[in-house]
Amino acid sequence: MDVNPYRLLDLLPAARNMMDYCQLQRGEHVAIFADTLIPPLVVQAVLAAVEERGCRPAIVTTQPAGLSWRQGAEPPRAYKAAMYASDVVIQLKSVEAQTFPRVQETAMIEHDIRMLRVPLGNSIEALTEEWALFPFEVMQLVTRKIYDQWTEGATTPGDVVKTIRVQADNGTDLTATYDPHYVIHTGFLFPKLMPGQWNQFCGATVGIELFKDANGTVVFDGLHGEEEYKLLPPAGSDVVHPLSEPVRWIFEDRHCRIEGGFEAELIRRLVAAGGAHADILAEIALGVNPKAPLNTMPTRRSGVTHYAVGSTTGRTPNPEKESAEVHTHGHLFKCNLWVDDEPCIVDGRLAVFDDPEVRKVAAKYGDPDKLFEEAPY
């Protein structure tokens, strides 16, 4: 976009909200990592917000990283050292998964970092929209409630297996079983972000990234998360929506067959290059933000579910892990989702939005009906 109609003041409310998401304490050292695709105005707004909290900011800019499931991306040494030295890292990214995964892991585990990831596409608008003002406290509680539902009854040690089922009118009906130890959250487990954790700005998700079994079909409304998708409409975003024709993943014993038009062909090519385990179900997840824009941030949107095949880098469950250098996504706007037959999404709406405890906390920030009302786009 050539014309930028925004001023710093337009971006500051969202930038301040970022500070709430990482809970900055006065005097902390904060590194803002902005790749070369992030508009400078956005970087300045974040810098100003960090400064307002009495922290010591430094901005670090490099070229964008590779996608996390492609191995071997290493940042320059200065980038690493800056990250390790910080108390808090804020990552402004054009594509969500474009990180240096090894460095990030070391930073959090060995160097006590708290991290906030802010995927923005390359648009300034993203920060002027309502989704970017969603209160941390509400998002944390919503996420925790869902996480508790998805892990309910699990113990350590213990080998409880739970069942997740997704059904939608478009032909989707997928049932999978999972070890709840591998349920994933993004830094929203506690009212406070702890060293070693990262969270996603206004974009909590809850998901599973390892399955014992998966059978059935999922039919997508859109795809996301690949650099190649930026060329497809909407241009410049890694989201592809709408699709020229539906893309279907048909699972049998965890492995899937991909059907659809030219978008499906793109996925097939990615998967074909990924080795023997590239077609295994590797993720079912949902978003929790009712205001997240469906076109550009579908995976953050409450009640939207997303799915991946391949595997997830960084952690291996056991020595026999099935590893694939692929983790490719599709998403479904509206479905019903059950965990062990308990409803989690009912006709596209998160059941937890009607939880009395959640509504009580939401009331601190305004009318809960308004806060949980789904944005129309």
Add this chain to the structure above:
Amino acid sequence: MSQPLHEILDELLRKAVSTVEGRETLMRYNHTLNFEVLNGDSFHVEIIDGEADVQTGASSPRPIAEAHNIKGNEEVFRTWFAGEARFSDLIHDQRIYPQAAHTTKRHIDNWIVKLVRLGQGKPSLKDEY
């Protein structure tokens, strides 16, 4: 004969709590950590209100919000406890296997890593410059 792993961990935690930073760090969470030794004797530590209790065997089952399980071979745990390898590298090199999704227990990973390091008398890496 080499010292059993649970004793090594116990000593590391004792040394850690002999420092102010160690005591503060230990207070950070209440959590049980199971160390599942794939080719040896498993052990666990229960940390409650800043008190650490290391025992042999597996802990009794806890809700997963309160407990974590880390799997690996005996020699890998030794390498880590001896300060010869970093936990994050062992995960990356697929020699140690935290039984959790890659985000879920990272704060606990960071916590035990920090406690082990304090027990080894190593400064936090931030201060090395």
Add this chain to the structure above:
Amino acid sequence: MSEQTLMELLSTLVEQCAATDAGKQMIATHDQGIQFTLLDSDDLFYFEAKGGQAQVIAGEMPARSLDDGYEIKGDTAVFREWFSGQARMSDLIEHGRLFPVASHTTKRHIDYWLAQIIRMGNGLKIPKEVY
């Protein structure tokens, strides 16, 4: 056991540094004589590196040009702290405890070189590699 003299301590460090490939390479970076002047003692010694060989010699260094020679002043205890790896050269300079006899830019490359030789002699990694 009696404590090593400063000169012996530095000699040992130089030897230990020269025992590794990286250390040898580091020593070979410059030819330089460095006079160590103790403010609280009459002991004098100097470090001499030439053609990749380094040694520590008692007494006053033979006079040479400013390019080839350098002098560092300080108390015995300060040098000991530095040589034993308990303090960094740059901190000692900053705190006004170690006095390089040169303007603040002229010998900084030599300071780095010497700091590294001592660090490597102590078996410490160059901080760049710690991360």
Add this chain to the structure above:
Amino acid sequence: MSNQYHILDIMPGARAVMDFAVVKPGENVLIATDTLTNPMIAEALMIAADERQAEVTMTITKPGGLSWREGVDAPISYRNAVYASDVWIEVLPIEGQHFPRLQETAMVEHGVRKVCLFDLSLEDLASEWTHFPAPLMQFIARKVYDQWIGGATVPNTKLKTIRAVDDNGTDLIAKYDPRYAIHNGMVAKQLQPGQWCALAGATIGIELFAEADGVVVFDGLHGEEAYKSLPPLGSDVVYPLTQPVRWYFEDRRCTIEGGMEADVMKRIVAAGGPFATVLCEIALGVNPKAPITRHPTRHAGVTHYAIGSTAGRAPTPDKEYAPVHTHGHLLSGSLYIDGEPCIENGRLLALDDPEVRKFAEQFGDPDELLKEVRF
């Protein structure tokens, strides 16, 4: 200032930075900017480093404090990024405005090589003065340095005498220990780990004196944040002066005379304690193309002077310390070391040295390269 430059116009200046830093493929290069840096300069430097196949990282922080005011620490994230780099390109709004402690540790302990860009505009990077060939500048600086330390040995260093004279009434004689003659990374053939240099801006100087007597009369002042509000606006250089500023030295200490500019200086010095009036610098520039109005201290034959002290290195435990290091400069005049001329009527004699002219041939016509641009 409206932006009339395209990135292509300033790329030669950005490439010159990589020449001064001697950037090699695979090296980690940090482009350190602050919130006052023109973003296009940052872009150009990143491209130039990338051209050299370096690993590039760019940082932005708030500007540091002036180096002789104590206590300014960099954010830790930035500090460690510097330590981890092979080459550190520091873009500064004012020459001394940086993080001195960080600099010292980075160079001495981590072997970083640094190139500074002091208050360089797009125009500077597009202009011929910043494209002055690095090896030629090194050669000239070395010639001057050799004269200033001529005959000195370690041990047994003897004091040398420097004298500055000009028709405007300047006549200053000072004695110095040549070990404290200062250069900025231009004495060796190429920048070494632990050294820094200024883009196209070598200087040779002395920052510690045994004696100083006489008078120096300035054409301009520079190097204080407070000067930015005096003409030319936005630059830390004050030139021309409404009336001459004079420093009278007796036994190394000076009294300051002059008009309103002298008053600003007197206030700075008054806050600096008992050693704030001690002569602590005589230096010269070597670049015949540096713009006299904005970068006088870099211009060949321009001398600059400071009182107070220099942060970072104490010569002895009894060092006279002042948290002041304030400058004036003299555009023309003559300068002698032990009676031998170094500058004659504003002309840096090293520029006419046959060896320098011969060396310059590899970069173009020596007459053109070494011709002064006096504006």
